[in-house]
Amino acid sequence: MTAVPTAGGVVDSADLGRTYMHEHIFTLTADVQQNFPEEWGDEETRVADAADKLKALAAQGVRTIVDPTVIGLGRYIPRIQRVAERVPELNIVVATGIYTYESVPHFFTHRGPAVGRPEPMVEMFVRDITEGISGTGVRAGMLKCAIDAQGMTAGVERVMRAVAQAHHRTGTPITVHTHPSSRTGLEVKRVLCDEEGVDPGRVVLGHSGDTTDCDHLAELADAGFVLGMDRFGINLETTFEARADTLVEMCRRGYAGSMVLSQDASCYIDWIEPELMALLPQWHYLHIADEVLPYVRERGVTEEQIETMLVGTPRRVFEG
Template sequence: MPQVPTLHGPVESTELGRTYVHEHIFTLTADVQQNHPGEWGDEEERIADAAERLSALAAQGVRTVVDPTVIGLGRYIPRIQRVAERVPELNIVVATGVYTYDSVPAYFRYRGPAVGRPDPMVDMFTADITDGIGGTGVRAGMLKCAIDEPGPTPDVERIMRAVAAAHHRTGVPITVHTHPGSGSGLEAKRVLCDEEGVDPRRVVLGHSGDTTDTDHLSELAEAGFVLGMDRFGLNVETTFEARADTLVEMCRRGFAESMVLSQDASCYIDWIDPEVLPLMPQWNYLHIGEEVLPYVRERGVSEEQINTMLVDVPRRLWE
């Protein structure tokens, strides 16, 4: 069976167990953190807090999380390594790629296609997967890109095509931040699959659960994609019931084999004023186990379907 790189070393895909495919550990603005460290606070306290939160998740029976923190989200692997050392019972898979809704980071603007040369992103992503990230020896096990409400801008398409090229070189699965309200999953299909030849079964369309349009989600599932029902607890523009009822309906339609579950939570995120976070009390690593699964069980989702979404579908991404 294929092996999946984790912070604890390679793991057989059959040993991943219950898996959340979209959970950040730290979501940070790198320039702010480097120049205004008072915002971050005490490093040791942050590490200890993250380890405690992830240990509680492991105690629920979750065995693997995928952390899709890449360029644009403050990825810093040495810090994640320190957290992982304190949570040996939890596999952490990290990612490579670029997160943006419109323009590439300035570093890439006048490199590659703009000056008539190959895109350096492809080699960078590939090296993260094959050699390891930043001299840590930790290899990425997921590729990440984004297409949000602005749609397929030239730079967004460029990143998506670089991700597709790295996927073809390495076989690593892809997760895409999408905006289902504007139908951006269909644009991901056009670029990644129709034009770049990626098998949709290897692609997670992240944040699919942000919509209650089950006809749209059914269309994407029927096209072969894995739908990321992965923002449980982030109930700002929707509700707990809307997210959970959408999952119930998709299971009723027979699409449990096309969905994965997560919360898109973080141990710490500097994008949101800390005083606002208490207004989102369900947005945490334990929400699915404590509240979502009991709710959907009561409405007809079977244990077999739950196991499919949490164990079988994530495993197949790497197979």
């Protein structure tokens, strides 16, 4: 058993219950929000709306979500604390790290290795994990980095290696935004695991469900990674059936213990014109329980496999 920090305090890993390993609460462009606050609207209304949506999720039996909102995604922990206080029945694990597909943020360009000094990201991530985030007392329980279609750019590699070093110092698990159609999981293996020595069993390869290539997913699972089947409801370039059938096939092949589930949803995301959200009617917190699980049950996924993906494997990621 392992102590897992959350926005509401420390929880024993044995008490995490059903866990969605990749759900945002607010995904925001911080500079825009600070300088054009009319886009955000009323703070109290936003917080109350988030609390209502998360209460509905908790009513489905979900007890924990991991919110991998970090630098580059608008992380603001005081707001998350306010939401968490209104939904005490749901554990919210927050994250530290940097979200970039190419360069590091300009803050880091002329700091650290570029000028012959230690990597400042490592100390920042470790402080978030061991002391708390920006004076809130809320400690991060997950490390986050990203690699997308651009591949292992110098900036992506720098962040990934800093995440690996922070992991070794703290034991905190890692989630990586990946682009499976570009097979970027293999690049994660090379840098994070083969070169930096991170146990792949402590690494969630996010967005693995964006591909239907089950042979490739099996290759990553056989390497020891946890596959994030975590974008249910985002059905613009794929379909509900394609995502769900991939999950069914992976379970049929015996990989339920290598997968975790989520929707990568947000209470509010400013990346998308609000009217366009109508094109994604299934992209919300309740989609898995309402639609995905009934579909996969009908096609042979067992209750034991579902419990493994929602309870056993998330717990193992945190416990190591």
